[in-house]
Amino acid sequence: MSTNQVSRRDFLRVSGLAGTALCLGFYFPSSAKEAEIVNTSGVPKSEVELNAWIHIDTDGKVTIFNHRAEMGQGSFQSVPQIIAEELEVDLKEVNIILAQGNREKYGSQITGGSSTIRGSYKNLLKLSATARIMLITIAAKKWNVPITACYAESGHVLHKASGKKFHYGELVVDASKLEAPKEVVLKKISEYKLIRKPLHRQDTPLKTNGTAIFGLDKKLPGMLYATVERNPRLRGIVKSFDASAALKIPGVTKVFKVRMGVFNTFREGVAVVANSTWAAMQGKKALKVEWDDSGFEHINTTEIYRRQQEDLQTKEGLYLKKQGNPDDILRQEGKTIDVVYQTPYQSHSCMEPVNCVAHYQGDKVEIWGPIQAPEWVQDYISGQLGLPKEKVIVNMTFLGGGFGRKAFMDYPHEATMISKEIGAPVQVVWTREDDATQGPYRPGISYRCQGAIHNGEVTALKFRMSGQNNDHWRGGKTDQANRSTSEGFLKPYFDSIKNISFAEVQFETPVPTMWWRSVYASTNGFAYESFLDEVALAAGKDPLDLRRQYLQDERCQRLIDKMEEVSGWKKRKKNEGFGAAITECFSSTVGQIVKVSKDASGKIKIDQVWAVMDCGWYVNPDIIRAQVEGSIIMALGAATIHEITFKDGLVEQRNFYDYKMPRITDIPPIEVHIMENDADAGGVGEPGLPAFAPALTNAIFDLTGKRIRKLPFDLSAV
Template sequence: MKQTNGLSRRDFIRQTSLLGIALTIGTYGVASGVPEIINVQTTGKTGIELLAWISIDTSGKVTLRNHRSEMGQGTFQAIPQMIAEELEVNLDQVTVVFAAANPKKFGPQPQEGSFSVRGWYKQLLQIGASAREMLIAVAAKQWNAERSDCYAENGQVIHRPSGKKLGYGLLVEEASKLTPPQNVPLKLRKDYKIIGKPMRRQDTPLKTNGTAQFGLDKKVPGMLYAVVERSPRFRGKVTRFDASKTKAVPGVKNVFMVQRAVFGTLTEGVAVVANSLWAAMQGRKLLSVEWDDSGFDHLDSGQLSAQMRENLGKPGPSEKFEAVWQSSVRKIDAIYETPYQSHSCMEPLNCIAHVQENRIDIWGPIQEANWIQADLSERMGIPKENVTVNMTFLGGGFGRKGFTDYPHEAALISKTMKAPVQVVWTREDDMRTGPFRTGASYACKGGVDKNGQILAFQMITAAQWIGQEWSPKPYPDPEPPSYNNGTTEGMLHSYLKAIPHYSFCGVGTRAPIPVLWWRSVYASTNGFAAESFIDELAHLAETDPLTFRRNHLPDKRYAALVDQLETISGWKSRGKQAGWGVAITECFGGICGHIVQVSRKADGKLRINKVIALIDCGWYVNPDIIRAQVEGSIIMGLGAAIKHATTFKDGKAVHQNFNTYEMPRITDTPYIEVHIMENDEPAGGVGEPGLPPFAPALCNAIFDLTGKRIRMLPFNLEDV
């Protein structure tokens, strides 16, 4: 990076952009849930500051703040693109920066549930429109013109009759004194200039030229480094440790026991703090720790699977459902199993914390800024307004970096050291410690009537529920198993209108293994069981699988997706030399269908030829981001289906790095084609809905080609 008189180019741009007066405008969600656009003036070199989504300095430079984390899903582009559309500025005129956690200014900032666009698009459009109207009002007053004769375009206000123009920078001071208008009419979609267009992402140049700042890139003055030795079993306690050799390593500053909160459990470790990451890691290698592993089961994967299968029978039979099922003209039952999975983000966990007397500052790859702010405030006894959570780019998140444990651990280490400390997890720390995606077992029953329609459908789920982990109850849980309403997550809502008799139930499996959200959460496993079993019922009814689904989707939106999927894939013209499989799932406001094509190679081994994906996410911002997210979801789903799983032996995670937890390589990746439905539906999710259909569509394609039904993941494609 070019340096000028000790000032980096990045710092120069950041500081000079703050000169002059700025208009900062935002939205605040009031109790009624209706966003109110407000404007409060403050003094200082940043000019006017409110809910800082939009700032415009007197030179006309526009700064837009992204209040959500950016872990590759595209918020750094999509959120500014929404604001800029109504503000009437081009994105090449804009600087985008991250906003720190501040729920009073920005409202909820969690990055989960594919919520950034679907949860915020109306508010963000309104913010841009209100700012635009304030600027137009000032220009009209200066010209003594009618407001209706003025319009905004390309960062300036134009007087239509005379052609006179005023840039936003010349209007911002007076505009900042106005009361922002409420409920400004928004553009019709046909009038959009940048929304709906495949625009280049603002973060791509930063990530290709090396200037993007991820958590591991962040440095603060006086910062120390820490690594933590953690128990290889998930609830092990420190009995004693010998740090004599560790402390002899040059640069090691301190060695001490530390805890971190994992749901209702405080897990223990030994922190090694040094003046460099290398010294800390070398010191940890010489550390000797004895662990107390009593009081909890040391489970193997086989024992977990057996426990879940046993739990499938705990709800007991429903006499009413059993009678209907038995009356079916044809009926079938099957058990499906999915494994535990690691998040395995390409950027391992890391966090910088600086704890002072009545203040905490956090920097890092944070996925859930508000939650971490609130958690640290409560645990450390510091007012929430004195806890600042600064977000960097995330090298992947998938739910793991939304958890509170790693910032909590960093804060405790910083408090002990009375200095800023960056805690770094190695790949092995991450993959053997978790939390993980839960494994799951499914007992499915179904029957069809004489017309080939589903008469009865039942799915019982046995899995560890994420919600159970917040309970501090002793392990093992002495209470009866709990039930969870997440058992239908991933299944098409419209199915339930067409199936006359259905039953869903979930049994919570208790284990000492911590589990957490994993991209698309329960839908990633539910979808495999549900859509594989729907396919089994289609063959039981002797009906084309795509037609069978259409016959059970009475809502027009779902039927339209099936029709479009049939058209873009050429489903009706498919030959007999390849296997074709289809699956359609729904989660987080998005509906996605996949068609997978497989064939035999010359050596007789299976090959995935092509994946055709069609996503219905309703109103959308940037089609390039959507395609990238669905492609990434498919590759992640591919890995979980045929490449990797986290297994356990004697209470320890077996797979600790990519040498055994294999990721898909480019040679494993099939041709992927992504299409987007065009309709007038509200905005839905994108980052997660593209994953669940892949595994069932692949297995359904394999059945179509080979007649072999795969009901357990992962499997080796070459062994089929």
């Protein structure tokens, strides 16, 4: 790989060749499920709505556009790894460029729901194979031999018999004039040379010498820096402000009120513009602002859970799923369990705090930043400013973490409004404290779980959740149950347990909430998988056997066998606690076994975590292992170390000193196993997270008999 991101020179070189290079695109007919591949070379964009992932210039240089955000999950490697496989190019020889936001070209770019691979791999394989066939076709024609006498390798087409070869650059102009073939034969898994191999990530070298450009690293000529003091109660408006002290800070040039959209509402703040980040930060500290947040409840954490848990005792809520009649069964004979679980609000707290560069230029605006959803930003800013979409250019930098937080439009909108006000390019930097105190957060949720056991069998499960519904912030219907009420819960249970219901008991606060890595599965998984452990105990079954019995699905059975095999579940000794949990989200299933024991001082120690991931077809096993390791560590923090709490409407945590993070000293050994099959690809970035907390607390129960139903809990105080 020769370059990483679009330097001005490279970009001109690539786009300047658009007429002569081979550009294949997807055409997304609105009704079709699969994209149609068409040759877009030289076709004016205005006539056909198309896209190009692959550019080949006449020197044979291949450029691959990665249409998804790179926030650590590895799209910068895995998307090119797919393309290079079927295109037959050497991954080290290609340029990889983070694409701009463009829904018409790329379809969905939102990097969320662990969707990058599962959402695009089939199209990417086909697109790349198509390009290869077109290049081979031209070579065969030039040599006057049958296509079958030729093959492609490392950016060349070779003639088998003679060994003659052309590099792609010698073929690309003619290939670009061909009609794209309708059908191409894709490689079998056994034929893969790159896919399914643990190749080194192409972005690693950039991340070890400081050359990777994250949002905060973007600099423009004449760029100023801004910070914003936003309403600490997350809502409401600026009543008045006194900028006199701020303006005395050397370097501070302007102070003004700014309003930015926050989902379907807005918030206000006071922007401080300066010639360095530090001056802007000093200016912000010197500001005096009076806020008007009347009309919004000044929420307290204790009140949140009191209200949720009171409602769970008295309200049925809105059903998302209901089969059989759990209520009747729960009233009949047999053992019943009725318990409440509680999970906390969480902050994404990416290592790179939220930030954005915007350059408003009257008839257009250009944006650079750590952005998970460039096409959403484009749509939103275009709508807010009344600019045509093509005049809103959204560039993705590398993201220093995303986890859901950087999929929203508030911070690019804010940066745009500040640039508009000052008439210059600006980088808006959120301090760590801004990042921690402004949300949106993962919602804190209470769960009431009821189960009936008769003759040692599970006869009914009734689940109710009460917590904020993220969809409501995006205009979702309020008369329907949260569609994620059962997220994380494995579907085969519905086949083997006749009476099951999931309902949402609605709960609102003024606090913005939104997706946080693995979303509702991250909290549902704790409640539902802990509860199944309680059910297993009541039914007199081994927890893993219970899952094996009720998950009558071939892939689940194999997963459970693997969990048992790698962890030595059956051979566990006295003084060792073993806990299991299995969750499914974003089309992947992950099972985890946690082993705990007591250290010399009697404190709980996590000895080992085994994770088994079934994500079907996959690209890079080492990236999968890394994602699962990281998910487990993030889950460890959320389960045992940090939470967001509210007092009188204010967020109580501000920085890593009170929203503490797991450190290298806290990390147990983690072993990740990947199931081998060719089922449709599932997600990788998130599904490894939800099973950890319940596997841990189930292990603690196994060791101590103590059932933990509330997160986070202090591991050293169990």
